[in-house]
Amino acid sequence: MSLLGLATFRHGVHPDEHKEATEDLRIERMPFVRSYVLPLGQHGGKPAKPVVRVGQSVLRGELIAAADGFVSTCLHAPVDGRVTAIDRRRHPNGALVEAIEIEADAFSPQTVREGEPLDVDVMPREQFVAEVQRAGLVGLGGAAFPAHVKYALPEGRKVRELVINGCECEPYLTCDHRTMVERPAAVVRGVRILARQLGVERSTIGVEANKPDAVEVLRAAIGDDPQVRVVPLEVKYPQGAEKMLIKAIFGVEVPAGKLPLDIEMVVNNVGTMASLADWFDRRVPLIERVVTVAGPGIERPANLLVPVGTPVGEVLRQAGGLSQDTREVVMGGPMMGQSLASLDVPVLKGTSGLLAFTAQETAHPNEYACLKCGRCLDACANFLNPSRLARLSKAGRHAELEQAFVMDCMECGACSFACPSNIPIVQLIRASKSAIRSRRARS
């Protein structure tokens, strides 16, 4: 509980919100461009397997790559067009990975083919999970984990609480905010479908208090249904992390190394809920998503409905292009997002934002010695000791890092944000985690 009487988790930081540029802008449709690139691996799981040939014509929403295994999901054509290549293309993470390239049909009206709604109320669980996988649905909050994996409950497991994440705690981003304001019915419909399938009595939508309009419209869409409620939360980063959100709403902790499912909860993003409703009610798979384009380097900030696979450069051009003094473009939020090395990379299913920053925001202030002030400890929502982890990382002491629970770090960056000595704490930790992971893979 905070002074305002709103629920929240312990620790965390308060970065400037910077949402004013886009929070009141309606979602606009991104015009179709000439060519689209769809990496087969859009998420952490196994990449999809192509089911199309080069030269083949595809329709908007048609399956182009099928799930390969359980932790893998389907991929659909975002436009009517022709497959021009299945080859290595640059992924936003810098790697050159297998991808399907589609050239859009310039004469197609690009209409969405909707189908008859599925009767989800009488659908068995296995069929529901398979349907979600067929929809190509991933978590739209940023991590892009295949959504159906969360819904396939292991034998004997049940779900007590369904938690919907409408926090959007990353600065600048307003895509979830606009989805809630403009499509409250779809969000609530998705929640109801999922709640029924998981056998949940009560669903909770957590929304940070800086979005009162979203709280209002969601409550109006819910009506007097006692099974769904909206809980306003104090504004704090990283509240959108699923463990923090559970702590904020219910006051309980998900143990280290465990998932929300281990305490009988499932957490999903609001955008995922709207896309879930789209698949079951309109049979439209995940082929487009809302992307916030903002930041000081953007001429005309916007919330755009972008087909998955659109090159980042084209999206930025639609938002008026980059200013002359732009030095860095980030995919995702400024705290956890990925700096891009090239603008020739595509928008992925998990791309929540494209932010452009100038010299002022990307400056590297001098690093000073650790003052032992403890601000990073007060910032860490996982109650780790970031200062110690950073020191061990600098010394390359990986065995001790593992003993200090470095693998529990979710890399939210609150420690680096809080550090008055400008020590790149989370960057050091991230490098060590990568080293530890590759050593494990080797042995």
Next chain:
Amino acid sequence: MNDLAIAAGIMGGLGLFFGVLLAVASRLLKVPEDPRLDVLEGMLPGTNCGACGQPGCRGFAEALLEGRSAPSGCTVSSPTGVEKIAGFLGVAAGERVVRVARLHCAGGRAQAEQIAAYEGFANCRAASVVAGGGKGCAWGCLGLGDCEVACTFDAIAMNDNGLPVVDVAKCTACGDCVDACPRDLFEILPLSQPLLVQCKAPLAGDAARELCRVACDACGRCAQDAPEGVIRMVDNLPVFDPFTPAELGPEVTFRCPTGAIQWVPRGQFTAVRADRGFEEELT
């Protein structure tokens, strides 16, 4: 005063009792240890680098005494040092295969395309998780010197072209650089096999050449020029067994259009300045 004496008496008594107990136990339960072990350990370099495959120098000394290893297994000792150990134990020194760390990349600043500037702290591992460090080639050397820092023997130095130069005289093949490299570019290879593929990009044709001037573009000429079946093309890269002294000669590298496959009898690269390397190749 009395209490004090009792306390001192109890503590002193306990100390005496356990002292006697330990003294007796150390005599009765003594495990006989080969006296040569300490001598041998003294003859070894004491770097505990692990290149021999044993947990440190004492582990290697034990392995020597049990006959599990030959003296030449220590790659850090000089040849005379190895002879001394062999003479001390009265065994053959064993065949000494000189192995060194080799880098499967030659795409330094002058050769490989850089698509963005990485501005974070200078560490390859950190750069590799930020959009691949801004290097066009997703497999190539990042040039920030994690291997140089990891090397216990001061055998690696970064040159001005952003490539690690391995001093083959100092390299003991301990493998620390292999672990340090986030792109897995180092391999411990026998110095007796000078044929080396200095590229790890699984790309073919223009896709490879666009990223780097010395990339392997998978033309397969080296495989054609080698004796039948000695070099195979796997994942767009030439592959051969470096441990069999096959009948490979420098002629397999002659038709390589990019210079990705090289005949390297000694060390790779030189401490050339990047700008000079560039000029040399232009003329």
